[in-house]
Amino acid sequence: MEDEVMPHQAGxxxxxxxxxxxxxxxxxxxGQPTGAGTKKGELFGDQLVLYRDLDPTGGGGNGEPxxxxxxxxxxxxxxxxxxxxxVQPGALDSLFPIYFTEVAxxxxxxxxxxxxxxxxxxLERANVARAPEKxxxxxxxxxxxxxxxxxxxxxxxxGRIMYSxxxxxxxxxxxxxxxxxxxYQYLMTNSNGSTGAWPDVTENWDxxxxxxxxxxxxxxxxxxxxxxxxxxxxxxxxxxLDAMIYENTTLGVNKVTGSGxxxxxxxxxxxxxxxxxxxxxxxxTYSDTWLRWVVIEDGAPVFAYGxxxxxxxxxxxxxxxxxxxxxxxxxxxxxxxxYVAATTSGVNDFAQSADDARAVIEFMHTFSAxxxxxxEVPVDALAIIG
Numbered sequence: 001m002e003d004e005v006m007p008h009q010a011g012x013x014x015x016x017x018x019x020x021x022x023x024x025x026x027x028x029x030x031g032q033p034t035g036a037g038t039k040k041g042e043l044f045g046d047q048l049v050l051y052r053d054l055d056p057t058g059g060g061g062n063g064e065p066x067x068x069x070x071x072x073x074x075x076x077x078x079x080x081x082x083x084x085x086x087v088q089p090g091a092l093d094s095l096f097p098i099y100f101t102e103v104a105x106x107x108x109x110x111x112x113x114x115x116x117x118x119x120x121x122x123l124e125r126a127n128v129a130r131a132p133e134k135x136x137x138x139x140x141x142x143x144x145x146x147x148x149x150x151x152x153x154x155x156x157x158x159g160r161i162m163y164s165x166x167x168x169x170x171x172x173x174x175x176x177x178x179x180x181x182x183x184y185q186y187l188m189t190n191s192n193g194s195t196g197a198w199p200d201v202t203e204n205w206d207x208x209x210x211x212x213x214x215x216x217x218x219x220x221x222x223x224x225x226x227x228x229x230x231x232x233x234x235x236x237x238x239x240x241l242d243a244m245i246y247e248n249t250t251l252g253v254n255k256v257t258g259s260g261x262x263x264x265x266x267x268x269x270x271x272x273x274x275x276x277x278x279x280x281x282x283x284x285t286y287s288d289t290w291l292r293w294v295v296i297e298d299g300a301p302v303f304a305y306g307x308x309x310x311x312x313x314x315x316x317x318x319x320x321x322x323x324x325x326x327x328x329x330x331x332x333x334x335x336x337x338x339y340v341a342a343t344t345s346g347v348n349d350f351a352q353s354a355d356d357a358r359a360v361i362e363f364m365h366t367f368s369a370x371x372x373x374x375x376e377v378p379v380d381a382l383a384i385i386g
Contacts, residue, residue, distance in 0.1 A: 046120065047120060047121040047246045048076075048118060048119065048121065048242075049078065049079045049081075049118075049120075049121060049240075050065045050076050050078060050242060051065070051066050051076070051077035051079055051323065052064065052065055052066060052242070052245070053066050054345035054347065054348060055344065055345065056271035056272060056273055056274075056345060057273055057344065058273075060267075061344070061345050062267040062268060062269055062270055062271055062346075062347045063267055063347045063348075064267055065077070068100070070099060070332055071099075071100065071102055073106070073108070075099070075100035075108050076100070077097050077325070078098040078099075078118050079095055079096075079097065079098070079323070079337075080097070080098040080114060080117035080118060080119070081094055081095060081119050082094050082096060082117050087114070087117060091336060092323075092336065092337045092339065095323065096117075096337065097332075097335050097336075098114050098117065098118060121240065121242045121243050122243070123243055123246065123247060124233070124234040124237045125177055125232070125233060125234040125237070126181070126229075126232055126234070128177060128178050128181060128232070129181060129185075129247055135178070136182050137182075139176070139178040139182040140179070140183065140185075140186055143174055143176075143179040143182060146163050146165075146172070146174065147161060147163055147174075147183075147208055147209075149165070150163035150164055150165055150208075151165055151166065151167050152167070152168045153208055153211075153212070154171065155212065155223055156173055156364075156371065157291060157308050157371050158227060158230060158357045158360035158361045158364065159223055159226070159228075159231075159357050159360075160173050160175060160227060160228075160361070161212075161228075162174070175231060177233075180228045180229075180231035181229070181232035181251070183225070183228050184225045184228035184229050184232065184251070187201070187202075187205060187209060187225045188251070188253045189201075189251070189252055190204070191204065193255075194255075195254070195266045196269070197268065197270075197272075197277065198218075198270055198346065199218035199219070199221070199277065199278075202218065219276065219277060219278060220278075220279045220280070220281060224278075224353070226353040226354040226357060227353075227354070227357045229244065229247070229354045229357075230355070230356075230358040230360075230361060231358075231361065233354075235361055235362040238355055238358075239351060239354045239355035239358055240351065240355070244347075244351040244354060245347070245351075248267075248268060253268050254266065254267050254268055267347075268347075270346030270347040270349070270350055271344065271346045275343075275344045276343070276345065276346040277346050278350050279349055280318075280349035280350065282313060282352070282356055283309055283317050285309075285353075285356070286308035286309040286312070287307055287309040288307065288374075289307060289308045289309075290305065290306070290371065290372050290374050290376075291306060291307070291308055291311050291363075291369045291370065291371060291372065292304070292305050292372045292376070293363070293367035293368060293370075294367055294369075304381075305372075305378070305381040308360055311363065311369070312356075312359055312360050312363045313356070318352050318356070320341065320342050320349065321340060321341055321342055323337045323338070323339065324337065324338055326338050
């Protein structure tokens, strides 16, 4: 599926990152977590776009699959994508709920006629999370050595860690996907094996990482590990809510216990019953960071200037909404999705933050963009920017 296309601006690309809360195949969810946390059904081994719980008021709210109310043993609900309107004409963004049905006692399947509309989650380069443990340990050792022995560290516009070993004269960016993923796992997991929560997980960080958080509130920090996840991802691959959750489960950020019928996933807490523990503000993150990049005008390369918020996101903020099922008569086949606010859940904020950082990395790579100070922007360019 293609990313949503935003209006074109002169000297800027025709894409603005992504919005896992809105794009088809986003896997967002909402509603009460009836039995949430247990994932059953024959397709457990597959990575599907699922209807997920983003309402923490009743417990949960961290992306747990919501189970259907129709089967005696509730099953996950897949999010179908039907751009041609064959199943549910006029469906919201061509999305509709797909329910498992019981074909034999205790045996649940999706109707074969609906299988073409089921969405698989693609992790692409992030599948490196399945690499042998020794490979990940080697990558972590390399990254930590560079960070912990550095004279100075800072971050680039996408939040990737940069370190200097010559007193700040030059900086090297940690851009190896496996090193970033290893750092992400290191910072998002507790050494005692318990399930983490934001911002509690930061308490045991090395001081050098704590320094990146800034002096503001930890609910909306200056920096967080979502940028590391972005740096581990394919530059052009969207980090959806489902993709991040599956990756977190593979990495042990979400804790898996048991197997088969006893399998349970304990999800990392980005929210508690009072609301978000993590909150993402795209405009606040990127409005004050300036870039210079290369565009072609009349067949010749020239510099263009703008903030990251303008250059990458066209000054369009993300919408903190999610999907909720509206049950209709006469039965499940008439149920449909609507959008509802997700401002009390932090898990989709974290996924959006990661995908936005990925979009910034892609922009910088595609257009040879570099960070500059606002004072370096030519006066004539400022006049055009407005």
